[in-house]
Amino acid sequence: MSKFGKKKKGLPAVNTAALPDIVFMLLFFFMVTTTMRETELKIQTPKLPSATEVKKLEHKSLVSTIYVGKAKTEKQGKGDKIQLNDKIATAEDVPAFILNERTLVSEAEIPFMTVSIKADKKSSVGTISDIKLKLRDVNALKLSLSTQKGSEIKQ
Incomplete structure (x- = not known):
């Protein structure tokens, strides 16, 4: 017999220091890198109209979004609904919404503010026209209508 026995060599332990x-x-x-959702949609997700010439908005912090679409639930009623931030509103509430958004930015950035309307492609033109008239009343003339890229011409 040998004085020194053969030892089995196992795998060394994994170093977990790092x-x-x-x-x-x-x-x-x-x-x-994660961004939190700013608003929870209380209307059905708008199916945006298609467009071929699309430009991306810059300075997302200066964009105020107005959603237009059908209500998710029956108790909200029928017809087009307007969502400002997290609540269903009417066209009459749009000027107060814009004035509130202006208080959140500095005086120098107010001329660069943009209003983005995300309207369902089946929304009434009258609803969007009412919103545009109310925006004109508070001198919010920089307007963007959101679309999706692509062409959907059917004859």
Whole structure:
């Protein structure tokens, strides 16, 4: 017999010293890159009309969005509904909404503010016209109508 026995060599233990650093790096990455949803839609998701010439909006922080579409539930009523932030409103509420949005930005940025209307393609032109008239009353003349890219010409 030999004095020194043969020992089985196993796999070395995994070094976990860098594991907390990696976890915190991933956590920090997802915290920085994730954006929270600003509004919860209380109308049906608008099916945007198609357009061939589309331009992306710049300075998203200066964009106020007005949603127009059909109500999700029967108790909200029938016809086109207007959503401002997280509540269903009427065209009469649009000027107050715009004036409130102006208080959230600096005085120098007010001329660069844009109002974006995200309307369902089956929405009434009268509803959108009412919104445009109310926007004109508060001198919110920079307007964008949201569309999706593509052409959908059917004859």
